Amino acid sequence: MLQVFGSADAPTAVQGIVRRKESTAPFALWTNWTVLGFGPPNVHHVAADVLQDGRLHAFGVCNTGGGELHVMATWKQTSAVDSGWVTPVEMTTGTLSRPRVLAVLRLSDGRLQIVGANGQRLITTWKATSDPSAAWTPWQEFPSPEPVRTARVLCTSSIADGRPVVFATNKDGEFQSCHKQTTNPNAAWSPWGPWSGPGLLAVTAAQLTDGRIQVFGVSKDNKLWTSWGAGDPPNGSWAPWSTHPIP
16 A cells, blocks of 8 residues: 655644555545654655565654754554554764765665765665664765765665665756666665766656666756666666656
């Protein structure tokens, strides 16, 4: 059952919000938005994925004022659709600057990995073992040459064989991606590869039912673009960028 996460202005602060489909039917209605409390106010970025046992795990970047950022995490108490959320906990990043934006990916063995951008570099952490309740590894730098290290938008998807892909774009619309080189969850990441086409200021990606990835992006002139394909992006067999209708 699909769920959508976001942030929205509330009477006193910007709050994390969530809504879901009312049933598993493809054309089911959506529930009303509800507040997903992360503790600190002013949630300006939210990401989520599913643990191996089916529980949702959500992450929020919160600004408590004065530019101080906090990465907060919460997860469902059980895998039931209507399960409550646990009390949020803060994820400290050690000596590394806290991320402004982040994305969550699933490794081929089911473990979650977070990639965040703090304006200077990318940083990352992942579940230490395949136990859904396992601790997170200490945050460390994620390979991020220029212009990726100044990324302001991150998103993830998976290649048909289960290897995760990270997409990044910066304020100048320079769009790049990298992926795991093999299906081994501990495999090295490929070098970042630039994409040709329109400069994209915002991007998101999803896996189609046949395993191909489809990417959507918004260009500087506010047009919605899309491309889809198979293989290791940005190589492989990918459709040329085309504009997508906007209602």
